[in-house]
Amino acid sequence: MDQILKAFPNDVRFVFKNYPLPFHPNAMPAAKAAVAAGKQGKFWEMHDKLFQNAKELGPDKYEIWAKEIGLDIDRFKTDVESPETSAVITDDMKEAGKVTVRGTPTFFINGKIPTARSFELYKSMIEEEIKAKKKP
Amino acid sequence: MRKSARAASAFAAVLSVYLAACVDPQEVSRMKSKVDEIQAQQKDVLTKLDDLAKGQKEILAKAGTAAARPAADAPDPNRRYDVSVGNSYTRGPADAVVTVVEWSDFQ
Numbered sequence: 001m002d003q004i005l006k007a008f009p010n011d012v013r014f015v016f017k018n019y020p021l022p023f024h025p026n027a028m029p030a031a032k033a034a035v036a037a038g039k040q041g042k043f044w045e046m047h048d049k050l051f052q053n054a055k056e057l058g059p060d061k062y063e064i065w066a067k068e069i070g071l072d073i074d075r076f077k078t079d080v081e082s083p084e085t086s087a088v089i090t091d092d093m094k095e096a097g098k099v100t101v102r103g104t105p106t107f108f109i110n111g112k113i114p115t116a117r118s119f120e121l122y123k124s125m126i127e128e129e130i131k132a133k134k135k136p
Numbered sequence: 137m138r139k140s141a142r143a144a145s146a147f148a149a150v151l152s153v154y155l156a157a158c159v160d161p162q163e164v165s166r167m168k169s170k171v172d173e174i175q176a177q178q179k180d181v182l183t184k185l186d187d188l189a190k191g192q193k194e195i196l197a198k199a200g201t202a203a204a205r206p207a208a209d210a211p212d213p214n215r216r217y218d219v220s221v222g223n224s225y226t227r228g229p230a231d232a233v234v235t236v237v238e239w240s241d242f243q
Binding site: 095 | 216
């Protein structure tokens, strides 16, 4: 995704939605950590931490990263446990079900689902969209 | 000798009764109708087996087409899905012409 944002800095807006897979035990706590960080305006900072450390996710890690990105830890702890945070994630998952998301990651490029997970394909689809939209 | 002759004649009498019973036309027709009945029942059983086999074939055929047909809710690459941004976190310019939505987990 970083690649895409770098390739199209002016023409692409990227939206993240949660789909923690039930058989990934760390996925839901990680999603909660990101949403809780978002409450302090640092969703993407936590998002990046989580992705960079995807292989080392664990219950003792989220607070460490929260400190590293400068969050108020007490507030973070409360937000991670709050039903509001869970609701954000379950709403994302409900919406995923409506638009046939079945696994992760699933991308939609102006609503279209790429047939394969390849940067080249995403890039050409985005270029096509830009061409179509910028036509006078 | 006399004793055994009497026994032999008694035996013959009994035998004749049995033989008579065997060729008794009434008995024959009773047996015939019994055989007919069994044959009819057998026919019934065979028809029922045929029906079962037919039903099984139909079920298998239906299961086959269901497996071959893509599920109704499979992603359609030609469709533009209505994906809302809503309150989700975004990156990049808000007025960008292309919106990329990703559903993902972190693990």
